[in-house]
Amino acid sequence: MPTKKQTIGWIGAGRMGYEMAGRLAKGGADVLVWNRTKEKAEPLKKYGAKLADKLPELAARDIVFCMVSTWKDVKEVVGKLLDGKAKPQMLIECSSISLEGSAELRGMLDGKGIQYLAAPVSGNAKVIKAGKLSFVCSGPGDAYMRAKPYLDMMGKGSSYVGEGELSRIVKICHNVLLGVLTQSLAEVTVLAQKAGVPRHAFLDFINQSVVGSMFTRYKTPAFVNLDFKVTFTPQLLRKDLDLGLDAGRRFEVPMPLASATRDLIQSMIGQGWSEQDFATLLLQQAEASGIRLKSENKEVGDGLS
Numbered sequence: 001m002p003t004k005k006q007t008i009g010w011i012g013a014g015r016m017g018y019e020m021a022g023r024l025a026k027g028g029a030d031v032l033v034w035n036r037t038k039e040k041a042e043p044l045k046k047y048g049a050k051l052a053d054k055l056p057e058l059a060a061r062d063i064v065f066c067m068v069s070t071w072k073d074v075k076e077v078v079g080k081l082l083d084g085k086a087k088p089q090m091l092i093e094c095s096s097i098s099l100e101g102s103a104e105l106r107g108m109l110d111g112k113g114i115q116y117l118a119a120p121v122s123g124n125a126k127v128i129k130a131g132k133l134s135f136v137c138s139g140p141g142d143a144y145m146r147a148k149p150y151l152d153m154m155g156k157g158s159s160y161v162g163e164g165e166l167s168r169i170v171k172i173c174h175n176v177l178l179g180v181l182t183q184s185l186a187e188v189t190v191l192a193q194k195a196g197v198p199r200h201a202f203l204d205f206i207n208q209s210v211v212g213s214m215f216t217r218y219k220t221p222a223f224v225n226l227d228f229k230v231t232f233t234p235q236l237l238r239k240d241l242d243l244g245l246d247a248g249r250r251f252e253v254p255m256p257l258a259s260a261t262r263d264l265i266q267s268m269i270g271q272g273w274s275e276q277d278f279a280t281l282l283l284q285q286a287e288a289s290g291i292r293l294k295s296e297n298k299e300v301g302d303g304l305s
């Protein structure tokens, strides 16, 4: 636990970064936020966050969090952050990126004497609002202990899995499971419906069963009422399946289900379903099964509120 309150810099106010920085600000942290599209971050001011006009302004903060999209974007923003003389004491990188990217980042930061914690997350923006985000962390143990009070402000907990980039492979495995699980849920939901079971009734049972989870519960409203407002884009999920398949090749692990799911996500993107949530895998599965789904207009809980 740090003896003094740390000053926090926050890079990236997208769907995830906005809610995460918002929780820190609401919890009383001293947060300075920079987002490429500044307007998106403006509402964070009402929670007490300050906004930076230029990214290097964040370099004078004690701890800087980063939540952007891909490794290429992380490299770009961290490069700009460290362009001047000032440097933070620690960088906590939360985007879902590759092991190799994370190791390259560690090399860049080690060379400048900046502590680095790799801390990707599980949960979407709604999960963050409900206080249920979780982190998986790797890097020096003392960096984790220093970051922990701030991680705790953003969610329900964090797991420390060891040194180096170990958290990256855990997160990649998690998102491979997320993709495969969603496709599998789409298949059995369409199967049950074609056999005559309404989706809300089928999912009510699944959610109460031993295979129900926070994830199946919070995807239920989308599956029942076909509300596919984006929480996580098909492109970002495809990136994670690709990271999983790359890791599978590197470690010589066959991943037949991940491979098939990656291609189904690609087909969905190819058909133009890229602006909606990745749960549109359900619609693709229905079309492949010769049915067109309609909203069931049922009030179903998401298990979060």
Ligand SMILES: NC(=O)c1ccc[n+]([C@@H]2O[C@H](COP(=O)([O-])OP(=O)(O)OC[C@H]3O[C@@H](n4cnc5c(N)ncnc54)[C@H](OP(=O)(O)O)[C@@H]3O)[C@@H](O)[C@H]2O)c1
Pocket (backbone or CB within 6 Å): 012, 013, 014, 015, 016, 017, 035, 036, 037, 038, 040, 067, 068, 069, 070, 072, 073, 076, 077, 094, 095, 096, 097, 121, 122, 123, 124, 125, 231, 232, 233, 236
């Ligand atoms: N959404 C989820 O459910 C979820 C869950 C767990 C993990 N993740 C991971 O979390 C990360 C963020 O996801 P998200 O859903 O929040 O994505 P998002 O809504 O698309 O937000 C992306 C953020 O990154 C910024 N950005 C991207 N490229 C940039 C660049 N080159 N320079 C500067 N800023 C850049 C964007 O700035 P602008 O606003 O200017 O575009 C925006 O703030 C991804 O790695 C994703 O895989 C997402």
